[in-house]
Amino acid sequence: MTGRGARTIRVDTLARVEGEGSLYIKLVGDRVADVKLKIYEPPRLFEAFLRGRHFSEAPDITARICGICPVAYQMSAVHAIERALGIRIDPAIRLLRRLFYCGEWIESHSLHVYMLHAPDFLGYPDAIAMAADHRAVVERALRLKKIGNRIVQLLGGREIHPISATVGGFYRTPTKQQLSELVSDLEWALEASLETVRWTAALEFPNFEQDYEFVALRHPDEYPFNEGRLVSNRGLDIDAAEYEDHFVELHVKHSNALHSVVRGRGSYLVGPLARFNLNFDKLPEVARTVALEVGLRPPVKNLFRSIVVRAVELVFACAEALRTIHEYAPPAEPRAEAPNRTGVGQAITEAPRGILYHRYALDEKGLIITAKIVPPTSQNLRQIEEDLREYAARLVAWPTEEATWKCEQAVRSYDPCISCATHSLKVVVEREETGAD
């Protein structure tokens, strides 16, 4: 490759991501002329058809935005609506919701670390091909994933689109005995997660550090799930109610997903890297110790290392699940009363992929007047495109096929969920050949 020509890197159907999108990168000489992460997954228009539905239906309906992280949608929905209604929840419900989220993080992170992302590092098309050479590793992944799903199943009835979470609490809460039955599995999962950190840390990482604005929740006492202020490493420190004053969604032509930016600054990054960098001190000791053991200390600015950070969050989620089970005593009532009334409520919770914002305005019958939902992937989209612009520039001398795979790997580092972002991903790298190769 002389570098004088122009070419494209294109991936028409981006694999091992949730939903449908394509990547298109145009290289002219040594310059990246254009990067488009095209989201062609069809729009599903949730915010429109939520209008006129009763608030009690919102957790069930919004769960259907994403089959991978339905718990996140349910948690942001119930917290936003509880704020609109002025409901306080029982501390035992708060604890159960943390456990519920632990289950989803374990399921989602083990799926992404092992089945969606690791094959890129080891040169396999998928985890099944990887299993032929690394059977024990894939079996560990499946068992971990299953334990995460078991938690969601127990609290929610089923792992995909659980049915028990509701405004005020749960339809039915588990007994102490039911939760205690998870303990031996979780003790195994904690050890397997520590192994996952060491295993991922031994992978090879491209040297690619960027100066990101990291955005995540921060809570005074704990690693964040459902509560806390929204903070960044560039001075942001706001309540969920102020979110729309500080962030704005842009509609770009090549995408059915909206791009979110920080007003006055631009792109930002949400998800495991942001959470880890902003909340390292709130991780339990077992997670901090293993992170430091493998040389991971904040700020981690290499996107590709997010696989290790996800593994550290697996350790956290297992330890936190064990803590919540230990502390749990069933609440007197499974849920607080939720009478109809007018109100507006916002909430941000930490989905596995980053912050998920919901806002609802309700009328006196409890019907939704307006709804707004900003999923983590639409917040990361602009940053993904900017990263690809930087990263592809370093790959201009590479054969197109290898450069394409590396760009896909970069995109997958974000664990993008396109189903969420359109409430969709596909990769295209174009090189216009004007000169001789």
Add this chain to the structure above:
Amino acid sequence: MNSKAKHKPKIGVFKFASCDGCQLSLLDAEDELLGIVAALDIAYFPEATRTMLKGPYDIGFVEGSVTTHQDAQRIQEVRRQCKTLITIGACATAGGIQALRNWKDVDEFVRVVYATPQFVSTLKLSTPIAEHVPVDFELRGCPINKYHLIELITATLAGRKPNIPTYSVCIECKRKANVCIAVARGIACLGPVTQAGCGALCPSYDRGCYGCYGPMETSNTASLTKQFRVLGQGDDQIVRAFRGFNAWSWQFRKASEDCEHK
């Protein structure tokens, strides 16, 4: 994920408008996954693999509903490429929750969500796959039951009829010895008209069934509507109950429209 072995059936998994949850059900079969994929040649399954082989395929699984012009064309091509075509889930089988647009002005819906509506191309209706092409089997559920999927794959490979229930959720409640929440506690429950498959989850968690598996074989929605009124449900509540994840199935559609226009 592909294997070169010639006797293994070649599988494709195709996504339309959906949440990805039904195809995730296959990856959620943690205990069975390695066994299942060993028996199949996974030729096209973008959520799980970079390997994307061209058709034709022995079995095609379709998730999602048709909501765009491009997808209306793509489903024709998918059908041509698949010997057996199986739809998985409420979106592919009944249009999904996004079929709620079918009673509204879709252009207004787009304006609610997107600042520049002219960038968005979408059809007025969200429609199930069977409205576009012949479908060999429709697997119900929002989401599907992963054990149904495994049974369906096994039956298809063996060339027999799959053992998937067509009776109502009530039968599942009776089998679990649940006390009927509608009778004993007056909770509005779609169980009597909804196809089994979830294991009567909602009643087992003290809430009414909300119809994830769509209408059962011979659903008497008119009778249930009457009973809902006895329980004090208003017409608007009954319309919303039938307009959930299987709203565009003809039975639930008729039930909600009857209630709206009575």
